[in-house]
Amino acid sequence: MAGVSGRSCIVTGAAQGIGRAIGEALLVEGANVCFADINAGKVSEVADANAERAAQAGCKVTHASVDVTDRDQVKAMIAHAVDTFGRLDVKFNNAGVNKPMNFLDVTEDNWNFIMGINGLGCMIGMQEAARQMIAQGGGGKIINTASIASRQGFDNVAPYCASKWAVVSLTQSGARDLAKHDITVTGFAPGVVATEMWEQVDQDLMAIGAAERPGQAMEEFSSEILKGRVARPEDITGTTTFLASSASDYMTGQIVMIDGGMTLV
Helix, strand or coil: CCCCCCCEEEEECCCCHHHHHHHHHHHHCCCEEEEEECCHHHHHHHHHHCHHHHHHHCCCEEEEECCCCCHHHHHHHHHHHHHHHCCCCEEEECCCCCCCCCHHHCCHHHHHHHHHHHHHHHHHHHHHHHHHHHHHCCCEEEEEECCHHHCCCCCCCHHHHHHHHHHHHHHHHHHHHHHHHCEEEEEEEECCECCHHHHHHHHHHHHCCCCCCCCHHHHHHHCCCCCCCCECHHHHHHHHHHHHCHHHCCCCCCEEEECCCCCCC
16 A cells, blocks of 8 residues: 555554554555564564565564563564664554453453553553654654444443543544644554454353353354454454555544444444
């Protein structure tokens, strides 16, 4: 896509699922990509697996191990990407977790775990990316991963829903504050996506009695999807590449729903 080639990007939560797909789609279009994840071994393998793709596209690929709730690690990740690519143009705050619990069973530990990564991790990532973009000049793009759960609450994933509502609020707050630096802040909200994360959520929902058999939760969640099927990661990347490109330069503070028509708001 025009306007992505040559841009230097970081994608967190990129060892698998949507994050990996975002990074790979950017590489195909000629962007430099740093795949970042708390799973150091797996994200290194992802970067190595994409070395040929990057070479064919004439761009660079690297990786970083990062706990997005640790500001020093986030700074180190950004410094590594800048050392490798020369600057930071696009930051995807995509790392996220979920651990379903029935509403009355939600604990402080469950809340803090989910909100820490999905909420605080997003804010730290936005702040440190913005500081780098301001220091180097020329603006930039910050793109956050929200969810259909940022538009409505669900009974057995309340902290996750709250954390994704937080992502929407942070996107709007960041957009207002950073516009004067020519930094746009946008986000996207997937629906039900067939990824490793959903496979784990499916098991967790059975463990708490919210589902009786494998796949039941996905079937029930996706029964209202107008497109008639759950999403695959590649259904998401057309939008994410667009948000990273110059084609979306006049967008800021917005969340794009990519849920196949599951939630109409």
